[in-house]
Amino acid sequence: MLKLRSILSLILVITIFLLTPACSNNEPTSRFEGAQQESTQPQATAVAEDAVKGGELNRYFPKTEDSYQIIYTQEKRGFAQAKLKEDGEELALLSISDIANNPSASNKFKDSSEMIKGYPVVNQGSKASAVLVRDRYQVKIISRSDQFNEESRKEWLAQFDLDTLAQL
Incomplete structure (x- = not known):
């Protein structure tokens, strides 16, 4: 019985560990983190290839x-x-x-x-x-x-x- 309880506890901990990131909020925690996320995202509008230097x-x-x-x-x-x-x-x-x-x-x-x-x-x-x-x-x-x-x-x-x- 003690062995079954240990196994169930271990399964519960692993499940919680695996599900927690999926439920987390990916919103920036500060304005600096938000700016970092924006600046590292690919830009939607690229400069035209034939644009003059x-x-x-x-x-x-x-x-x-x-x-x-x-x-x-x-x-x-x-x-x-x-x-x-x-x-x-x-x-x-x-x-x-x-x-x-x-x-x-x-x-x-x-x-x-x-x-x-x-x-x-x-x-x-x-x-x-x-x-x-x-x-x-x-x-x-x-x-x-x-x-x-x-x-x-x-x-x-x-x-x-x-x-x-x-x-x-």
């Missing part, structure tokens, strides 16, 4: 003069970004995005009635303006200074080499 997009940015500086801050496949500064103050964030992996990004330009160098332009809120080049490249400026308004953004969008970018 970010460094190649730099040549289409405006050329600076006088007290202006363009400081390139990010280059990755399909994207390049730079800060526009004047006398050390950040005025705006400039970027070119290859939207090959996100063609729906061009939808916001369909109703545009305004053009810069023949390309549709839209405002995105009160701080950003963008141009769509050849239904493929979004050239965008985000104001970082209150003095850098919509008119300033559009003047600087016109300084990008949009026609050469269209040939890419």
Whole structure:
């Protein structure tokens, strides 16, 4: 009888041991664990294989003069970004995005009635303006200074080499 009780106890312990992980909650226990889980998951949207290298997009940015500086801050496949500064103050964030992996990004330009160098332009809120080049490249400026308004953004969008970018 004692031997049967020992065997049953052992079977019960093994069963509990095996079933416990199946019933556990896989939710992260902290915000850090949650961030870790998100950052290690495969990304749902990959960059299109034919997307241009970010460094190649730099040549289409405006050329600076006088007290202006363009400081390139990010280059990755399909994207390049730079800060526009004047006398050390950040005025705006400039970027070119290859939207090959996100063609729906061009939808916001369909109703545009305004053009810069023949390309549709839209405002995105009160701080950003963008141009769509050849239904493929979004050239965008985000104001970082209150003095850098919509008119300033559009003047600087016109300084990008949009026609050469269209040939890419």
